[in-house]
Amino acid sequence: MRALEPIDEGFVDRDGVNLHYEVYGTGAPTVVLLPTWSVVHSRFWKAQIPYLARHYRVVTFDGRGNGRSDRPRGSENYTYQQFAADTLAVMDTTGTDRAVLVGLSCGGIWGTYLAAEASERVLGLVAIAPSVSLAPALPERDVYSFVEEYEETAGWAKYNAAYWRRDYADFLRYFFGQMFTEPHSTKQIEDCVAWGLETDPDTLIDTTHGLHACGPENFETVCERVRCPVLVVHGDEDAISSHARGARLAEITGGTLVTVEGGGHGPQGRDPVLINRLLREFVDSVVPPGRATEPGRARCGGRSGRCTSHPRSAWDMPGAMSRSLTSCVGCTRICRSTGWPSIRSPPCSRPTGSGSTPPRPTSPANQRSSRTSPPSTTCTPSRRSGGWTTRW
Numbered sequence: 001m002r003a004l005e006p007i008d009e010g011f012v013d014r015d016g017v018n019l020h021y022e023v024y025g026t027g028a029p030t031v032v033l034l035p036t037w038s039v040v041h042s043r044f045w046k047a048q049i050p051y052l053a054r055h056y057r058v059v060t061f062d063g064r065g066n067g068r069s070d071r072p073r074g075s076e077n078y079t080y081q082q083f084a085a086d087t088l089a090v091m092d093t094t095g096t097d098r099a100v101l102v103g104l105s106c107g108g109i110w111g112t113y114l115a116a117e118a119s120e121r122v123l124g125l126v127a128i129a130p131s132v133s134l135a136p137a138l139p140e141r142d143v144y145s146f147v148e149e150y151e152e153t154a155g156w157a158k159y160n161a162a163y164w165r166r167d168y169a170d171f172l173r174y175f176f177g178q179m180f181t182e183p184h185s186t187k188q189i190e191d192c193v194a195w196g197l198e199t200d201p202d203t204l205i206d207t208t209h210g211l212h213a214c215g216p217e218n219f220e221t222v223c224e225r226v227r228c229p230v231l232v233v234h235g236d237e238d239a240i241s242s243h244a245r246g247a248r249l250a251e252i253t254g255g256t257l258v259t260v261e262g263g264g265h266g267p268q269g270r271d272p273v274l275i276n277r278l279l280r281e282f283v284d285s286v287v288p289p290g291r292a293t294e295p296g297r298a299r300c301g302g303r304s305g306r307c308t309s310h311p312r313s314a315w316d317m318p319g320a321m322s323r324s325l326t327s328c329v330g331c332t333r334i335c336r337s338t339g340w341p342s343i344r345s346p347p348c349s350r351p352t353g354s355g356s357t358p359p360r361p362t363s364p365a366n367q368r369s370s371r372t373s374p375p376s377t378t379c380t381p382s383r384r385s386g387g388w389t390t391r392w
Contacts, residue, residue, distance in 0.1 A: 006022035006024050022042070023058070023059050025057045029099060032058075038078070041062040043067075043191075044191075044269065052280070063086070065199055073202075075209035076210065077210065078209070082210070087114060119225075128267060132219060134223070147161055179192065180192075180265070181238075228286075229285070230253040231256050232257045233278060235267055237264055
């Protein structure tokens with residue numbers, strides 16, 4: 001059973017590959033939740049879809065290689081250009097002229113490529129734990145070759161084509177254990193292992209070779225062509241893709257970097273309230289509520305350097321203290337506190353005292369600035385092992 005059923009679904013045939021898509025909600029603008037590496041399908045967004053669909057129109061689709069989409073053979077079918085073209089095909093079929101794109105891990109690669117190459121279709125980009133080749137890999141991941149066969153089967157030696165053919169399920173258990181390094185992540189790991197078992201080792205081997213064949217163009221050059229607002233969210237304990245990669249993506253694109261202290265590689269599943277609030281704040285800064293999304297009507301807030309506090313009312317979670325989210329258009333500074341905020345950037349300009357939330361001030365119209373804009377701000381909501389009773 002799902003928390004929310006799609007209002008429309010179907011298949012897109014792109015060059016002989018069928019892609020399954022779903023549409024939720026009827027609001028504006030449209031948010032496209034991109035597929036990631038084909039080890040999972042679109043259900044990994046299950047904690048975002050019901051919340052976002054209350055405010056926007058949401059489009060998801062299973063990436064080629066998993067879910068109800070086809071599994072074509074050959075690594076040439078799994079390059080980032082293929083995933084980007086799939087996204088445009090789904091947008092065309094669903095009548096989506098422009099959208100805010102949200103990508104996790106590898107989804108940040110095709111999202112960035114689309115923002116650079118199809119800028120007229122992209123209102124803004126959110127990259128969560130992006131696996132972009134803009135900084136060195138984690139040292140422990142750089143020890144073993146993907147194609148050579150080893151007797152060693154511990155740790156990242158499992159990230160190996162021959163081992164996947166021998167014990168694919170064991171690789172999935174290890175990989176998703178590394179993805180969710182936070183305590184109490186059993187449910188998230190079990191979900192992802194089950195989704196991973198819906199594809200097969202040979203398909204995943206093709207996808208891995210496809211990701212390594214990114215073409216002659218340096219990906220940094222792609223990032224330099226991005227002109228839409230960009231938000232990057234990355235955990236500082238990500239054991240899959242180094243935090244330095246997300247930081248570099250934010251730097252090159254002139255975007256905003258939000259660092260989740262103690263966060264792993266899957267914050268959309270492990271910290272959905274945080275991610276959902278960040279997404280809503282970002283989308284509303286790009287397209288203010290009540291406005292249409294025709295060209296010229298979207299407001300860009302990523303590089304102006306202007307900072308206006310936007311208090312949000314407190315919300316409740318079971319067994320949790322009330323907490324509020326304050327963010328700043330331009331620098332997207334975040335204050336989430338249960339008594340002691342954890343912010344590395346300058347403190348937000350909000351009154352202190354009884355904990356009541358002041359009225360939301362009118363936001364200035366922040367327009368996208370040139371490449372000489374100020375550097376991105378690192379925001380650090382913190383998390384500890386004590387669950388919802390701890391501070392952010």
